[in-house]
Amino acid sequence: MTRTAPQLLRLAALFLLALMILPFALYALVTGLSGLVPDDAPRGRFFTPGAPLLNGAVFVHMMAGGLLSLLVFLQLVPGIRLRWPLVHRLTGRLLIAAALITGAGGLIFIAGRGTIGGPPMNAGFALYGALMILAACEVLRHAHAGRYDRHRRWALRLFVLAIGSWLYRVHYGIWDMLGYEAGMATDFRSSFDLVQNVAFYLPYLIVLELWMRRRPVTVQRAISTQTRR
Numbered sequence: 001m002t003r004t005a006p007q008l009l010r011l012a013a014l015f016l017l018a019l020m021i022l023p024f025a026l027y028a029l030v031t032g033l034s035g036l037v038p039d040d041a042p043r044g045r046f047f048t049p050g051a052p053l054l055n056g057a058v059f060v061h062m063m064a065g066g067l068l069s070l071l072v073f074l075q076l077v078p079g080i081r082l083r084w085p086l087v088h089r090l091t092g093r094l095l096i097a098a099a100l101i102t103g104a105g106g107l108i109f110i111a112g113r114g115t116i117g118g119p120p121m122n123a124g125f126a127l128y129g130a131l132m133i134l135a136a137c138e139v140l141r142h143a144h145a146g147r148y149d150r151h152r153r154w155a156l157r158l159f160v161l162a163i164g165s166w167l168y169r170v171h172y173g174i175w176d177m178l179g180y181e182a183g184m185a186t187d188f189r190s191s192f193d194l195v196q197n198v199a200f201y202l203p204y205l206i207v208l209e210l211w212m213r214r215r216p217v218t219v220q221r222a223i224s225t226q227t228r229r
């Protein structure tokens with residue numbers, strides 16, 4: 001398969017982004033795993049004593065989120081979709097499961113304990129979780145029905161949501177690097193924190209919607225025929 005220069009550039013950009021996300025994905029996997037291992041040592045602020053279900057939900061959420069952040073890149077590589085549709089389908093199912101677990105685990109934590117930032121952060125993150133669950137369900141539903149253009153649109157939305165958690169940290173990093181201490185508080189209720197409650201996914205989703213309106217998202221024919229069951 002020969003690739004054009006724009007295709008190679010897109011692939012390189014995807015690879016670079018995956019590399020940048022790797023440390024956060026590994027951090028999420030390790031933090032989730034260490035929270036689940038029975039241990040007498042303190043397990044950080046996400047551990048709630050005497051609440052095994054809540055702890056299970058939040059730590060499995062981190063592990064599933066870490067997995068999701070990495071798998072989502074594999075799904076967008078056209079060579080894999082076209083050459084090995086079975087791999088695309090299998091990793092796709094794993095990714096959907098990871099997205100559902102990540103979303104549900106986060107929602108359970110919000111309902112059971114609430115976030116550090118209180119009601120505004122609860123609301124922003126609950127919407128984030130609900131959108132992730134919706135996107136995961138829609139990706140699967142349209143793939144099963146053979147509606148591959150819609151499937152791809154929802155897959156792109158899921159991609160934006162999947163990298164949102166990393167973008168959340170990147171925003172704080174940039175804000176901090178610029179030397180703006182204002183707007184950040186340890187209780188996550190200052191002005192920048194409040195904007196952040198939705199700024200890591202909503203603007204990106206809006207840009208994606210505008211982009212998809214201008215450029216119809218089409219799926220190469222080979223996928224439609226090869227992955228149809």
Ligand code: HEM
Binds near residue numbers: 109128
């Ligand atoms: C790729 C997706 C995700 C990954 C990798 C991920 C990972 C993590 C990690 C590592 C933490 C611990 C915080 C830290 O140490 O900085 C965390 C906390 C949290 N996550 Fe996620 N997460 C993801 C998606 C979501 C989604 C979709 C929701 C929405 C329901 C969510 C809700 C939460 C909440 C409520 C907390 C606790 C916030 C607090 O009180 O500080 N996460 N997540």
